[in-house]
Amino acid sequence: MLEIKKLNQFYGQSHTLWDLDLEIKQGRCTCLMGRNGVGKTTLMKSIMGLLPIKSGELLFEGKDISKLGSEKRAGLGIGYVPQGREIFSQLTVKENIDIGLLGNRNGLKQVPDKIYELFPVLKEMLKRKGGDLSGGQQQQLAIARALCLEPKLLILDEPAEGIQPNIVQQIGEVIDYLTKEEKITVILVEQKLPFARRHGDDFYLVDRGRVVANGEIENLSDEIVEQYLSV
Ligand SMILES: Nc1ncnc2c1ncn2[C@@H]1O[C@H](COP(=O)(O)OP(=O)(O)OP(=O)(O)O)[C@@H](O)[C@H]1O
Numbered sequence: 182m183l184e185i186k187k188l189n190q191f192y193g194q195s196h197t198l199w200d201l202d203l204e205i206k207q208g209r210c211t212c213l214m215g216r217n218g219v220g221k222t223t224l225m226k227s228i229m230g231l232l233p234i235k236s237g238e239l240l241f242e243g244k245d246i247s248k249l250g251s252e253k254r255a256g257l258g259i260g261y262v263p264q265g266r267e268i269f270s271q272l273t274v275k276e277n278i279d280i281g282l283l284g285n286r287n288g289l290k291q292v293p294d295k296i297y298e299l300f301p302v303l304k305e306m307l308k309r310k311g312g313d314l315s316g317g318q319q320q321q322l323a324i325a326r327a328l329c330l331e332p333k334l335l336i337l338d339e340p341a342e343g344i345q346p347n348i349v350q351q352i353g354e355v356i357d358y359l360t361k362e363e364k365i366t367v368i369l370v371e372q373k374l375p376f377a378r379r380h381g382d383d384f385y386l387v388d389r390g391r392v393v394a395n396g397e398i399e400n401l402s403d404e405i406v407e408q409y410l411s412v
Contacts, residue, residue: 182205182206182207182241182242182333182334182366183203183204183205183228183239183240183241183334183366183368184203184204184205184238184239184240185201185202185203185204185228185237185238185239185240186202186237186238186240187200187201187202187236187237187238188200188201188202188203188224188227188234188236188237188238188239189201189234189235189236189237190220190223190224190227190232190234190235190390191235192223196390197220197223197390198220198223198224198227198390198391199389199390199391200237200391201224201237201387201390201391201392202392203224203385203392203395205334205366205368205383206366206382206383207364207366208360208364208365208366209360209366209367209382209383210356210360210366210367210368210369210380210381210382210383211366211367211368211369211381211382211383211384211385212369212370212371212377212380212381212383212384212385212398213225213368213369213370213371213384213385213387214370214371214372214377214384214385214386214387214409214410215372215386215387215388215409215410216372216388216409216410217372219387219388219389219390220387220389220390221338221370221387222263222264222338222370224387225261225263225336225338225368225370227239228254228259228336228368229251229254229255229259229261229336230246230249230250230251230253230254231251234247241254241257241259241334242257242333244257252284255284255330256284256286257286257333258286258330258331258332258333258334259332259333259334259336260327260328260330260332260334260335260336261327261335261336261338262320262323262324262326262327262335262336262337262338262340263323263338264338264339264342264370266319266320266322266323267323268311268312268314268319268322268323268326269311270310270311270312271310271311271312272310272311273307273308273309273310273311274303274306274307274308274309274310274311274314274322275307275308276311277311277322277326278292278296278303278322278325278326278329279292279329280326280329281325281326281327281328281329281330282329284329284330285329285330285331286330286331287331289329289331292325292329293329296325296328296329297325299325299328299355299358300321300322300324300325300351300355302318302321303318303321303322303325306318315345316343316344317344317345317348317349318348320340320344320348320352321348321351321352324337324340324352324355328359332365333365333366334365334366334367334368335359335365335366335367335368336367336368336370337356337367337368337369337370338370339370339371339372340352340369341353341371341373341376342372349376353376353379353380356369356380357380360382369381372410374401374406374410377398377401378398378401381398382397382398383395383396383397383398384396384397384398384401386401386405386409386410388409393405393409394409
């Protein structure tokens with residue numbers, strides 16, 4: 182459902198992504214893995230249209246989206262939860278979630294109950310300021326907001342980073358539900374191997390801006406992990 186061909190990306194003179202090819206399959210969770218600074222977030226921002234690409238092709242459901250801005254891409258059904266979550270700390274939880282409706286391509290006007298069923302804690306906190314939530318709750322809020330788009334493809338950039346274990350587990354269950362029951366395609370940027378192995382179907386491993394291995398997650402061998410993921 183998403184195909185990337187020979188993508189190159191630069192920050193000024195610094196060549197960050199090199200001839201990168203990637204194919205994300207419908208209804209599966211693909212883990213994008215690699216050490217700090219190898220280019221994972223740069224790749225996600227390129228998919229989302231937050232960074233214009235230098236060269237290459239981005240095909241979403243067969244359509245070239247590489248010239249579209251980020252709002253247009255969101256309108257096609259690409260949801261993005263960035264690494265810093267980027268929730269609005271002065272707005273309430275409800276206002277933060279409602280913002281997701283603005284980009285909904287189906288004209289949805291109300292937050293579906295299903296979203297509060299996935300994140301019951303948010304329903305109890307609708308009037309609280311986003312900034313007063315814990316890191317884990319903010320992460321759930323950011324995912325809930327992205328789900329208001331009714332995305333076909335949901336990009337999660339390290340959703341488990343720095344979050345308490347019980348919320349990590351809940352987020353993992355939500356990922357499983359979205360892919361297995363709702364058939365939403367997920368790209369999960371992830372450095373933690375157990376979380377990736379538990380919730381991923383496929384993997385791409387990136388090193389210094391290049392794809393060095395990919396396949397089904399059960400084929401992510403200890404040798405590859407040792408070479409490209411161990412510190
Ligand atoms: N705005 C920027 N300007 C210049 N260089 C940048 C910018 N953002 C990232 N970089 C550099 O590009 C490279 C890739 O960064 P990126 O954030 O994509 O890596 P990452 O794999 O997502 O890392 P992490 O796991 O730490 O988030 C790094 O060397 C980083 O320092």
